[in-house]
Amino acid sequence: MINWYRIEDHLIPAENAINKIKLAGKNICLINHENNYFATSSKCPHAGADLSEGWCASGKLICPYHRHAFDLKNGRGAIGQGNYISVYPLEKRGGEWFIGIKLTFIQKLFKK
Ligand code: FES
Known part of the structure:
Protein backbone atom coordinates (compact mmCIF):
# COMPACT_ATOMS: atom_id res chain seq x y z
CA MET A 1 0.00 0.00 0.00
CA ILE A 2 1.36 3.38 -1.04
CA ASN A 3 0.58 6.79 0.45
CA TRP A 4 0.90 9.74 -1.91
CA TYR A 5 2.24 13.05 -0.59
CA ARG A 6 2.09 16.38 -2.40
CA ILE A 7 5.45 18.09 -2.79
CA GLU A 8 5.45 21.86 -2.43
CA ASP A 9 6.53 23.62 -5.63
CA HIS A 10 9.57 25.34 -4.10
CA LEU A 11 11.05 21.92 -3.20
CA ILE A 12 11.16 20.73 -6.81
CA PRO A 13 14.81 20.99 -7.89
CA ALA A 14 16.04 23.15 -10.74
CA GLU A 15 17.71 21.45 -13.69
CA ASN A 16 20.63 19.23 -12.61
CA ALA A 17 20.08 19.91 -8.92
CA ILE A 18 19.28 17.72 -5.92
CA ASN A 19 17.07 18.83 -3.03
CA LYS A 20 16.85 16.92 0.22
CA ILE A 21 13.47 16.72 1.91
CA LYS A 22 12.11 14.91 4.94
CA LEU A 23 8.77 13.21 4.44
CA ALA A 24 6.95 10.44 6.28
CA GLY A 25 10.00 10.00 8.52
CA LYS A 26 12.34 9.49 5.57
CA ASN A 27 15.16 11.61 4.20
CA ILE A 28 14.66 11.77 0.45
CA CYS A 29 16.63 13.18 -2.48
CA GLU A 34 18.53 16.62 -17.40
CA ASN A 35 14.89 17.57 -16.72
CA ASN A 36 13.92 14.04 -15.68
CA TYR A 37 12.76 13.81 -12.10
CA PHE A 38 13.58 11.09 -9.56
CA ALA A 39 13.21 10.49 -5.83
CA THR A 40 15.62 8.28 -3.88
CA SER A 41 16.69 7.64 -0.33
CA SER A 42 19.41 10.04 0.78
CA LYS A 43 21.67 7.75 2.82
CA CYS A 44 24.40 5.91 0.99
CA PRO A 45 24.35 2.21 1.92
CA HIS A 46 28.14 2.00 1.70
CA ALA A 47 29.13 4.19 4.66
CA GLY A 48 26.20 6.52 5.24
CA ALA A 49 27.14 9.61 3.23
CA ASP A 50 24.44 12.12 2.34
CA LEU A 51 23.64 11.44 -1.31
CA SER A 52 22.02 14.87 -1.67
CA GLU A 53 25.60 16.22 -1.65
CA GLY A 54 26.48 14.03 -4.62
CA TRP A 55 25.77 14.53 -8.30
CA CYS A 56 24.26 12.77 -11.30
CA ALA A 57 25.98 11.43 -14.38
CA SER A 58 24.72 9.13 -17.15
CA GLY A 59 21.51 8.27 -15.33
CA LYS A 60 23.23 7.49 -12.03
CA LEU A 61 23.43 9.22 -8.66
CA ILE A 62 27.05 9.38 -7.51
CA CYS A 63 27.96 9.35 -3.83
CA PRO A 64 30.30 12.20 -2.85
CA TYR A 65 32.42 10.03 -0.49
CA HIS A 66 33.66 6.99 -2.41
CA ARG A 67 31.88 7.43 -5.74
CA HIS A 68 29.48 4.51 -5.54
CA ALA A 69 26.93 4.93 -8.35
CA PHE A 70 23.21 4.14 -8.17
CA ASP A 71 20.78 3.85 -11.05
CA LEU A 72 18.24 6.67 -10.76
CA LYS A 73 15.38 4.52 -12.09
CA ASN A 74 15.72 1.40 -9.95
CA GLY A 75 18.29 2.26 -7.27
CA ARG A 76 20.67 -0.57 -8.18
CA GLY A 77 24.32 -0.05 -7.37
CA ALA A 78 26.83 -0.38 -10.18
CA ILE A 79 28.32 -3.79 -10.93
CA GLY A 80 30.56 -4.96 -8.12
CA GLN A 81 29.09 -2.69 -5.44
CA GLY A 82 26.51 -5.17 -4.19
CA ASN A 83 24.21 -2.49 -2.80
CA TYR A 84 21.21 -0.38 -3.72
CA ILE A 85 19.16 2.61 -2.61
CA SER A 86 15.39 2.99 -2.39
CA VAL A 87 13.59 4.78 -5.18
CA TYR A 88 10.14 6.32 -4.85
CA PRO A 89 7.57 6.96 -7.59
CA LEU A 90 7.03 10.59 -8.58
CA GLU A 91 3.99 11.77 -10.50
CA LYS A 92 2.88 15.13 -11.80
CA ARG A 93 -0.89 15.49 -11.67
CA GLY A 94 -2.60 18.68 -12.79
CA GLY A 95 0.56 20.73 -12.32
CA GLU A 96 1.32 19.38 -8.84
CA TRP A 97 3.98 16.84 -7.90
CA PHE A 98 3.33 13.82 -5.72
CA ILE A 99 5.64 11.21 -4.25
CA GLY A 100 4.55 7.71 -3.33
CA ILE A 101 5.87 6.11 -0.15
CA LYS A 102 5.01 2.60 0.94
CA LEU A 103 3.43 2.28 4.36
CA THR A 104 5.46 0.46 6.97
CA PHE A 105 4.01 -2.65 8.59
CA ILE A 106 3.02 -0.64 11.68
CA GLN A 107 1.41 2.11 9.57
CA LYS A 108 -0.62 -0.53 7.73
CA LEU A 109 -1.85 -1.95 11.02
CA PHE A 110 -3.21 1.40 12.18
CA LYS A 111 -4.48 2.75 8.85
CA LYS A 112 -8.25 3.06 8.73
S1 FES B 1 29.67 6.40 1.63
FE1 FES B 1 28.83 6.39 -0.35
S2 FES B 1 30.31 5.36 -1.52
FE2 FES B 1 31.11 5.28 0.47
Whole structure:
Protein backbone atom coordinates (compact mmCIF):
# COMPACT_ATOMS: atom_id res chain seq x y z
CA MET A 1 0.00 0.00 0.00
CA ILE A 2 1.36 3.38 -1.04
CA ASN A 3 0.58 6.79 0.45
CA TRP A 4 0.90 9.74 -1.91
CA TYR A 5 2.24 13.05 -0.59
CA ARG A 6 2.09 16.38 -2.40
CA ILE A 7 5.45 18.09 -2.79
CA GLU A 8 5.45 21.86 -2.43
CA ASP A 9 6.53 23.62 -5.63
CA HIS A 10 9.57 25.34 -4.10
CA LEU A 11 11.05 21.92 -3.20
CA ILE A 12 11.16 20.73 -6.81
CA PRO A 13 14.81 20.99 -7.89
CA ALA A 14 16.04 23.15 -10.74
CA GLU A 15 17.71 21.45 -13.69
CA ASN A 16 20.63 19.23 -12.61
CA ALA A 17 20.08 19.91 -8.92
CA ILE A 18 19.28 17.72 -5.92
CA ASN A 19 17.07 18.83 -3.03
CA LYS A 20 16.85 16.92 0.22
CA ILE A 21 13.47 16.72 1.91
CA LYS A 22 12.11 14.91 4.94
CA LEU A 23 8.77 13.21 4.44
CA ALA A 24 6.95 10.44 6.28
CA GLY A 25 10.00 10.00 8.52
CA LYS A 26 12.34 9.49 5.57
CA ASN A 27 15.16 11.61 4.20
CA ILE A 28 14.66 11.77 0.45
CA CYS A 29 16.63 13.18 -2.48
CA LEU A 30 14.50 14.92 -5.09
CA ILE A 31 16.57 14.92 -8.23
CA ASN A 32 16.34 16.77 -11.51
CA HIS A 33 18.73 15.09 -13.93
CA GLU A 34 18.53 16.62 -17.40
CA ASN A 35 14.89 17.57 -16.72
CA ASN A 36 13.92 14.04 -15.68
CA TYR A 37 12.76 13.81 -12.10
CA PHE A 38 13.58 11.09 -9.56
CA ALA A 39 13.21 10.49 -5.83
CA THR A 40 15.62 8.28 -3.88
CA SER A 41 16.69 7.64 -0.33
CA SER A 42 19.41 10.04 0.78
CA LYS A 43 21.67 7.75 2.82
CA CYS A 44 24.40 5.91 0.99
CA PRO A 45 24.35 2.21 1.92
CA HIS A 46 28.14 2.00 1.70
CA ALA A 47 29.13 4.19 4.66
CA GLY A 48 26.20 6.52 5.24
CA ALA A 49 27.14 9.61 3.23
CA ASP A 50 24.44 12.12 2.34
CA LEU A 51 23.64 11.44 -1.31
CA SER A 52 22.02 14.87 -1.67
CA GLU A 53 25.60 16.22 -1.65
CA GLY A 54 26.48 14.03 -4.62
CA TRP A 55 25.77 14.53 -8.30
CA CYS A 56 24.26 12.77 -11.30
CA ALA A 57 25.98 11.43 -14.38
CA SER A 58 24.72 9.13 -17.15
CA GLY A 59 21.51 8.27 -15.33
CA LYS A 60 23.23 7.49 -12.03
CA LEU A 61 23.43 9.22 -8.66
CA ILE A 62 27.05 9.38 -7.51
CA CYS A 63 27.96 9.35 -3.83
CA PRO A 64 30.30 12.20 -2.85
CA TYR A 65 32.42 10.03 -0.49
CA HIS A 66 33.66 6.99 -2.41
CA ARG A 67 31.88 7.43 -5.74
CA HIS A 68 29.48 4.51 -5.54
CA ALA A 69 26.93 4.93 -8.35
CA PHE A 70 23.21 4.14 -8.17
CA ASP A 71 20.78 3.85 -11.05
CA LEU A 72 18.24 6.67 -10.76
CA LYS A 73 15.38 4.52 -12.09
CA ASN A 74 15.72 1.40 -9.95
CA GLY A 75 18.29 2.26 -7.27
CA ARG A 76 20.67 -0.57 -8.18
CA GLY A 77 24.32 -0.05 -7.37
CA ALA A 78 26.83 -0.38 -10.18
CA ILE A 79 28.32 -3.79 -10.93
CA GLY A 80 30.56 -4.96 -8.12
CA GLN A 81 29.09 -2.69 -5.44
CA GLY A 82 26.51 -5.17 -4.19
CA ASN A 83 24.21 -2.49 -2.80
CA TYR A 84 21.21 -0.38 -3.72
CA ILE A 85 19.16 2.61 -2.61
CA SER A 86 15.39 2.99 -2.39
CA VAL A 87 13.59 4.78 -5.18
CA TYR A 88 10.14 6.32 -4.85
CA PRO A 89 7.57 6.96 -7.59
CA LEU A 90 7.03 10.59 -8.58
CA GLU A 91 3.99 11.77 -10.50
CA LYS A 92 2.88 15.13 -11.80
CA ARG A 93 -0.89 15.49 -11.67
CA GLY A 94 -2.60 18.68 -12.79
CA GLY A 95 0.56 20.73 -12.32
CA GLU A 96 1.32 19.38 -8.84
CA TRP A 97 3.98 16.84 -7.90
CA PHE A 98 3.33 13.82 -5.72
CA ILE A 99 5.64 11.21 -4.25
CA GLY A 100 4.55 7.71 -3.33
CA ILE A 101 5.87 6.11 -0.15
CA LYS A 102 5.01 2.60 0.94
CA LEU A 103 3.43 2.28 4.36
CA THR A 104 5.46 0.46 6.97
CA PHE A 105 4.01 -2.65 8.59
CA ILE A 106 3.02 -0.64 11.68
CA GLN A 107 1.41 2.11 9.57
CA LYS A 108 -0.62 -0.53 7.73
CA LEU A 109 -1.85 -1.95 11.02
CA PHE A 110 -3.21 1.40 12.18
CA LYS A 111 -4.48 2.75 8.85
CA LYS A 112 -8.25 3.06 8.73
S1 FES B 1 29.67 6.40 1.63
FE1 FES B 1 28.83 6.39 -0.35
S2 FES B 1 30.31 5.36 -1.52
FE2 FES B 1 31.11 5.28 0.47
